[in-house]
Structure formats: structure tokens, C-alpha cells
Amino acid sequence: MRSPSSLRQEFLKKWILGLQVCNSSKNMNVFERKKAIKLSADVAMASARNGKTCWSRALIVNASRNDNGKEFVEKILGSDYERQNKNSTMNRRTRCRKILKRSCTTIRKAMKRSTPSRPKVFAFSVAKKMIKKRTQLLKSVVPGGEFMDEVSLIEETLDYIISLRAQIDVMKSFANATEIENRKKDRQW
Secondary structure, three states, X not given: OOOHHHHHHHHHHHHHHHHHHHHHOOOOOHHHHHHHHHHHHHHHHHHHOOOXXXXXXXXXXHHOOOHHHHHHHHHHHOXXXXXXXXXXXXXXXXXXXXXXXXXHHHHHHHHHHOOOOHHHHHHHHHHHHHHHHHHHHHHHHOOOHHHXXXXXXXXXXXXXXXHHHHHXXXXXXXXXXXXXXXXXXXXXX
């Protein structure tokens, strides 16, 4: 895994490219500009991971589905766009589903063999339902998570959190620098 500082630097480089694309179209209202900035930040964050994670590939695929997002993706990724565009996640999806199905079958067989007492069965079923509910929630939050098995989901979630943290740090620094620059301009008037 990359160090957070190199991830921040890579994100900043890619995000500046995205902001330049966003700035090239002058006739945007505030809502459109906000969406464009978020989209460029997401694509920059995903491209900083170089398509090595499922969530980054899913973010790039989702962003390139509409015309505006496709422009951001092409500008930020450059020559890597074609390479990442060819790497489809379809094979990974079916493989993850097969693994999940196989693991569920194994659990069912193990449960049939054992005959625990009633309270243990009840506690086990409640815990299993809670885990399933939280796993589904996590799958809906992490990009591409709906196609991952539980182990991959945990690994991808941790990587996604680290990347989001780096994104937040860069954006805070950027906002603070802009605020300081604006204060200097206000004092000059």
C-alpha cells in the first residue's frame, strides 16, 4: 500500500487536471460546478490508485457512463484510459459470486451437521442477520462493493477509507490556501 503523502500528491496532481477541465466550460451554474468538482475529485482519487483496487475501477466506470464524466476520465487518465477501459470487472463479478455461493453452501452444511441447543441457535441467527445487514450496507457505500465477497469488501473498504482521508486532507489544504489568498486580496483593497 502506498504512503498517504504520495497518495495525496498523486491525488492533487490528478485533481488539478480535473479542475482545469471543469474550468474550461465557463457556462456552468453553481450546482453544475459543484457536481463537476465532486466528479473530478472522485475520478482523481480513483486514478491515483492506478486501477489496482475494485472500488477505483468501479468509480471510473461509473464516472465514464455519462458524457461529462467521460470527458473528466479521459483528461485525467490520459493514455491509461484505454488500458483501464479494457479491464472489465465482469470476470471478477462472476468469480466473487461463485466464491460467495460456495462459502454459503459450506456454512449451511456445517449447520446441518451440528445440533446446538436452542439459545445458541437463536443468538447465532441474530448475529448472522446483523452481519448480513451491515455487510449489505457496506456494499452499498463502497463503489463496486455489491460484487465483492466479504473478505475483499473489508480490504477494499479499508483502502477506500485511506483514500477518502487523503482526499479530505488535500481538499482542506486547498480550501485553507484559497481562504488565505482571498484574505490577502481583501486587505489590498
